[in-house]
Amino acid sequence: MIVTVTILALASLLFISGIIRPDLVAVSALILLMLFGILTPDEALSGFSSPIVMMMIGLFVVGGGIFQTGLAKQVSRRLLKLAGTNETTLLIMVMVVTAAFGTTVSNTGTVAVLMPIVVSLATSARINPGRLLMPLAFASSFGGTLTLIGTPPNLVIQETLVSAGYGKLSFFSFTPIGLVGFMVGLVSLLFLRRFLPRNETGKKTRSGRSPGELARKYQLSDNLFRAKVGATSSVASRTLSELNISARFEVNIIEIRRKTSARNQFLKTIDQEIAGPATVLEEGDILYIHGTFDQVRRVTKEYGLILLDHQVPEDRQPAGAEQYATAKIGIAEVMLTPGSNLIGKLVEQSGFREKYRVNILGIQRKDRLLLHNLKGEKMLFGDALLVQGTWKDIALLSAEQADYVVIGQPAEESRRVTMDNKAPIAAGIMLLMVVLLVTELIPAVVSVMIAAVLMVLLGCVRTMEDAYKTINWESIILIGGMLPMSTAIAKTGAAELLSNSLASSLGSYGPVVLLAGVYVTTSVLTLFISNTACAVLLAPIALNAAAQLGVSPYPFMFAVSIGASMCFASPFSTPPNALVMSAGRYTFGDYIKVGLPLQVVMGIVMVLVLPLFFPF
Known part of the structure; x- marks a missing residue:
């Protein structure tokens, strides 16, 4: 037991100091636990085959698909219209939406779906994503405390109560206390956000201009027009060299887009190709013609093309770079x-x-x-x-x-160029994943893996190599390396000894002090073992302690459930915290500076408020 606690304490110090990479610290801790015989190799490596780790891998791929199809950009653009670019308004909106989503979807699934959208939202609003991603992760935990199915610890305490002869909890039994927690968390983060990463100024991330910047520099939107080859057009089945349009009208046909129909209409796509002398035009083709409006109008009139842009340049809305730069061109x-x-x-x-x-x-x-x-x-x-x-x-x-x-x-x-034509497919895959997560027809990890595979098969992620690049392996190694730590703590009896000692020693001071002890014990243990395992361990202890005092077990059971869910002071204590770590460029110290005060504030408020909702 002493060796396990020492290794855990040493790892925690290294996490906080940042001297060594977190993933290397996690793997080193595993090696020490095996060398001292506390864990067998199978137990030490079990974290890398954990459903949580596999789910995180799948969620990274799903997030990559949401990004690469431009779905995140489209959703964030609409959210910006609602909230504007004010950071405070955006933070409130992100937390409200996340908490609402988290009432029925697991906090990991909630963060996976919303994280790419929030990153795009922050980028569009010129805000460092790190200002919003940690609140996103924390809000997913708040959302889990709002309903019975929001998070596994809620179901654990219900099972414990039912087994002891108490009545079942309703779907909304958690809602009143959960709303208090959410409001306290929201207000606290409005003050604690000062410790989150600030916008980086003066740093150039790459040389050269983006496609959008080039399009604006060369005024491309004022000189690009689209014309469709109709059924009566004289250009159908003829090559560009045969037509000699460029020489005759001083315009350039720079690109052709045509529909390519597969047997499955769901897979219908737009094929793009650069126009060359040997290109044969077909009915239904969309020609992208570069030139003045008058010249383009002459071309369309001569060959019976259907001009899709009817206004003169001065009246046209700038098309931006999307007409010139796509995933292929x-x-x-x-x-x-x-x-x-x-x-x-x-x-x-x-x-x-x-x-x-x-x-x-x-x-x-x-x-x-x-x-x-x-x-x-x-x-x-x-x-x-x-x-x-x-x-x-x-x-x-x-x-x-x-x-x-x-x-x-x-x-x-x-x-960087998004495949906008694939956005509806990505949205459908994401919706399918959410439905499967909510209905629980199949295990959550299977739902996520199905979504990840579909993202690759249906082209929402360009290649399998790109899918691997979307995965943040540092986070995967960190979580996989730290999960077996809970096995070591439980195996050596350290967790049970701590929980029993606190409950028995505080019981003589009255129910309020015991309630505080139960909450603090749960809150501390959740930093090192999963919230579900923590709830399973402490729920019977809290129930027995309440019975010994002759008081209602409900406030103590809710203290276990909420204490197990409100874990913010560590990046590896919950999958959502780990998921946002790389995207937000957080260090372990960021979680300490923001998450630890929040966790303390939540503990104080919950100990004071729980007896009001659930009297002793």
Whole structure:
């Protein structure tokens, strides 16, 4: 027992100091427990096969799908319309929505669904995500105390009461005391948020401009129009070289999008391709034409195309980068080198389209933007060329350093562009996961794994490699390494000795003092063992202690349930705390500074309020 407590204390000190990475500390603690014979290898490694760890892996992939499809951005944009960009308003909204969600969905599932949305929300509002993610995790715990099914400890105390001959608790038995806890937590976090990470200023995360910034710089939204190939159009079944549209009308057909129908209509997608001389146009194709409005109108009239953008540029709403940059196709800026062989050549002689299958959309020459009639334009030293092509082809340009240099990192930018056409699929998968978690038709871990696999199979996560990249392995190792610690504590009798000693020693001082002892004991033990295991251990002890005093067991049982759920002072005490750790860039010290005071405040309030709702 002494060795176990010593290892736990040493690990806690290292977590707080931050001298060694948390995941390395967790694995080192496991090794020591095995070397001293406290845990067998099977017991020590059992945490990595735990349903909690597998669920976290699946949830990271689900979150990645929500991000990569742009679903998080779309939802956060709507939430911003409701709450604005004020940090206080956003924090309140995030906590209210999370707590409401957590009344029926597990706190881990709640955080997994909402975390990518909150990160996108914070980014859009120019707020450090760390200002909202810890409140998100804590609010999920508050939500679990609002209903009977909100969190496992609630069901544990009901089972203990029923086994002892007491009546069942109703679905809303927890709601009054849970609402008090939520309000206290919300107000406390409004004061404690001063210890959360602040916005980082003056740091440039990457060189080069994003697709959105490039689109604005080159005024692309004013020069891009869409035209559809109708049933009566004369361009159907003809190649672009045969039509020679670019030369005749001084416009560029830069991209073609067409529907690709699978047998399953659910999998219908939009296929995109860069327009080349050999491209054959088909009925229903959407042509993206770059040029002035008058020129584009002449093209559509000549060939019987259906112009989808009917207004003149001055009246059009800026389309942004989404018309030019998608998950498959992107834009980038290219600078000519001093000794480039392209200097003095015409754009049509550059070979960009023939060699690299990319189009030149614009040229920045000092303070001027050249956007039209580019084929006959000579390229000069110092010119910046805006090119469009597939991200793969743009990346090939980066390998060529003799004549030009690609500014920025195309591969990195391609991962930032969302697959908006997949957003409805991601929403459907997320809804399916929520329904399965709420109805509990199958185990929660199975529900999450199904959702994760569907995200990959249906293309919401680009590749399996991208799915692996969405997983934060530091958090997985941390939780997997610390879960067996509860086995060591229980195996050596340390937890039972502590709980029995406190209950027996405080019983003589009256029910209020005993209630405080039960709550504090539960709250402390939950830092080191799971809240469910903590409730299972302490519920019978609290029940027997109440019987010995001849008082109602209800306030003591609720103290166990709520104390087991309100655990905020450690990142590995609950899966939600661990899930937000990497995304919020938190240290162990952040949980101590914010979570520990919150946990203390909650304890004081609960000890005072519980007897009012459940008299002795």
